[in-house]
Amino acid sequence: MSRRLPPLFALKAFEATARLGSVTRAAEELGRTHGAVSRQIRALQEHAGAALFDKAGTGLRLNPQGETLRQVVTQALDQLEQGWLRVLDDARGSSVHVACSATFAMRWLVPHLPGFYRQHPDVRVRLSMTSAREIRHQGADLVLAWDRQSYPERDRTRAVRIANVAFGPVCAPRYRVAARQRRLICQTRITHEYTTRAWTTWQDNSGIVVRNDTELSFPHTHLCIEAAVSGLGVALVEQRMVRDDLAAERLIAPCGFVPFADGLAAVPASERAASPAARAFVTWITEELSGIMPV
Structure with a gap:
């Protein structure tokens, strides 16, 4: 019995558009034209007999039918990708x-x-x-x-x-920071957007309380490090990640480093x-x- 499946590219076009919220961005990712992606989505909706997106300003938003399909397609494409990569790895x-x-x-x-x-x-x-x-x-x-x-x-x-692992606050040598009486006082604390508990864990482990007026956040640790090197504030990082910066005196660690359990x-x-x-x-x-x- 033949499989009742829509064309694979139609599913890829749908998944990319659902994930990015834009036909234009989906077309850029897939290396296709806006019109080609739009046609694939229309064909998929006609095949399903139901709309999968609603208009949301200048973009698109999944409706309930579209969200159901997105979950299925995302899981299937993830499994297909992982299986294909394993085949490539085995072949190599x-x-x-x-x-x-x-x-x-x-x-x-x-x-x-x-x-x-x-x-x-x-x-x-x-x-x-x-x-x-x-x-x-x-x-x-x-x-x-x-x-x-x-x-x-x-x-x-x-x-x-x-x-x-051992974490500690680091900053540029010229950055004004005070570490005294179990307190770290600075103007700006730099945080990682997705591991915000690191500062709390460090304070618990070190017994040092951080006092800052403002906060900057970045999505990657290397951006936090570069921000500290540039004098934007104090970043909390793992010691190995800044060993060279400390040795070259691009950064200092005013409170040293403490282990994370x-x-x-x-x-x-x-x-x-x-x-x-x-x-x-x-x-x-x-x-x-x-x-x-x-x-």
Whole structure:
């Protein structure tokens, strides 16, 4: 019996438009014209016999039928993407797909990867970026994260601790800040938009209370660091991420660094997390991180 399915591109056009809220942005993402995407959506609605979007100003908003279809299509495309990436990985030989924050990848993992390849020349590491905002791991086998508060309980239970972490406030040497009598006083506190509990955890662990007049927020840690280097305020970061900045005196740490109990962990995200390649990566990164222990 043949499958009763609409064309795959119509589903991709629908999913992109639903996610982005705009036919124009969907067309840009898909590399198609506005007219082509519009025609695919119209064809899909005709096939369904029902409208899937309502007008919302200059954009589109899913109606109840559209939201039901969006959930189904998003899940199906995610599974298809993950399965296809696994096929590609298998075809290319032994591999492990690792998701982590962009800052950790740029400032620590990628510079240290040559050491992994020297030990495991036949294993390929593929990287994806993820964040606390949206846990979508793009088919990853392992996710590296210190803030696992928003992860499902099952994932937190299976997480493998790979390193201690220590966080501390940092700022430019010329930035006016006072650290005295268990208080950190500054004009502006810089926060990460999606890990706001970090400042609270640091205050609890250090016993130091932060007093600030204003606050700046950024969606990525490396932006918080650059804002601190530029003299915009005081950012809270993990020690490894600013080691070079501290050594070069681009930043100072007026209160030092204190440990966070949860540490950094590798969270299994697929059945391939138990593969020899994934186990080799976890063993390597645990040993590599232990060589640079936070104070």
